[in-house]
Amino acid sequence: MAQPADAARSVIMTVDDDPGVSRAVARDLRRRYGETYRIVRAESGESALEALRELKLRGDLVAVILADYRMPRMNGIEFLERAMDVHPGARRVLLTAYADTGAAIDAINVVDLDHYLLKPWDPPEEKLYPVVDDLLEAWRSSDHRPVPSTKVIGHRWSARSSDVREFLARNQVPYRWYSSDEPEGRRLLAAADEDGMRLPVVITPDGAPLVEPDPADLAAHVGLATTPTADFYDLVVIGGGPAGLGAAVYGASEGLRTVLVERSATGGQAGQSSRIENYLGFPDGVSGAQLTDRARRQATRFGAEILTAREVTGLEVGGGARVVRFSDGSAVAAHSVILATGVSYRQLAAPGCEELGGCGVYYGSALTEASACQGHDVYIVGGANSAGQAAMYLSRFAKSVTLLVRGPDLSASMSYYLIQQIGRAPNISVRCGTVVEEAHGDGHLERLTLRDTASGRTEAVDAQWLFVFIGAAPLTDWLDGTVLRDERGFILAGPDLTADGRPPAGWELDRPPYHLETNVPGVFVAGDARAESAKRVASAVGEGAMAVMLVHRYLEQS
DSSP, X not given: OOOOXXXXXXXXXXXXXXXXXXXXXXXXXXXXXXXXXXXXXXXXXXXXXXXXXXXXXXXOEEEEEEEESOOSSSOHHHHHHHHHHHOTTSEEEEEEOGGGHHHHHHHHHHSOOOEEEESOOOSHHHHTHHHXXXXXXXXXXXXXXXXXXXXXXXXXXXXXXHHHHHHHHHTTXXXXXXXXXXXXXXXXXXXXXOOSSSOOEXXXXXXXXXXXXXXXXXXXXXXXXXXXXXXXXEEEEEOOSHHHHHHHHHHHHTTOOEEEEESSOTTHHHHTOSOBOSSTTOTTOBOHHHHHHHHHHHHHHTTOEEEESXXXXXXXXXXXXXXXXXTTSOEEEEEEEEEOOOEEEOOXXXXXXXXXXXXXXXXXXXXXXXXXXXXXXXXXXXXXXXXXXXXXXXXXXXXXXXXXXXXXXXXXXXXXXHHHHHHHOTTEEEEETEEEEEEEOSSSOOEEEEEETTTOOEEEEEOSEEEEOOOEEEXXXXXXXXXXXXXTSOBOOGXXXXXXXXXXXXXXXXXXXXTTBOSXXXXXXXXXXXXXXXXXXXXXXHHHHHHXXXXXXXXXXX
């Protein structure tokens, strides 16, 4: 079988916790493919992930991964899900017994499984090799070459360095991190003619250095679209969370010229979640990053444009056009607009938190910081699902995780399944009736002062990591004077605008506003920014789809 020249450095990996089975699979693979591919075997998911990361750093390609389903600590589906983040182009095979075929079928949705293979696979000439041959052929015909990565040189306790890493990670831009105080980081700084006083320095795949880049400049240099290709669309979607992505998918798939505008990164708060376990169709859960990536690819496949790092500052009505203005003074117009701006985490008002933001104090999961928490004590403020999901994820790295909850328990705002998981986690503790009184540190977080809300007693604890999830503030100030909002800033729509039986002031149509329509005809709202919304991923996606249906109705009658 002829192979391309780069196959000599390519890998077929097999993972099985049974040494005998592991050796047997590797033996059969080596017999058939050993001359043209490296056969790498591992006996646990953890060791396999470590090997995959080393291969990634060396620039080696992984063509096929075969993983046993029944492995302790990390089963085959969990392993393949994490392996996707390291080598997304590798073809994935689950080795399973007949009794586990149901799990294998479920894994097709969870990890985009390419094939599941029943054990035993004897004779390999009939049951193993034809499957691997087909997968290798598919892999070779795809663009499996490694994507040139962006290099980020920064300091561990630099807030701007943390922001840049989070921006790249959430936008699915491959990058490598180099500490400015390590030899390779210093070498790269010297090559960029920088002394390290201004960080981070980002070196793009074409070799151009960017010093302390703002999001728009960074986005433009790493291949993210920032400028619309047209001046007028059928639909502008503002916000790239689940509601916005849902609207973009349904709008574009139903023939609307659609552009989605996102100020930071698609996914919203859901995109920062380490694992969403109550979303329909994913019985083993799915990470927010994976769900976001699939939705983004789905929207672009249908023809939607996605603009990143574009901040919207105004909405104007001119006849049948709805004009969306950007912070740089430019604008784009459309027949209709869907506001899916979502919400942001409220800032912790305790003294010291603002100064230490990005230097030990983080809002949201900040998943790029998780591995640095290895062996440390981590504190999380908040009692809703996002805080619980972060606690479960960070507990895999941290020595201990402490949830600080203002209320008497978790049941008021956290799903039951998460409460049960937290209760079973040996290194997670919950302190109810506790708030952060003050954060202390010189350049980075070092200590927290905690206060018991009932007794008023305070306690100082050593802490380098604080993750904050304390409620949501809608990102709607820019709509002031145009779109009606409630006293908290959430957007009013549909029946909420006609509670007294009369249409909102200035409404000129002979019909009441549609269910998700604001007081401005043709401008709709979906997701968390809507007043009294459910604040769940599934409901946000559903509202995005429903808003598109109402857009069609509006356009037909205009």
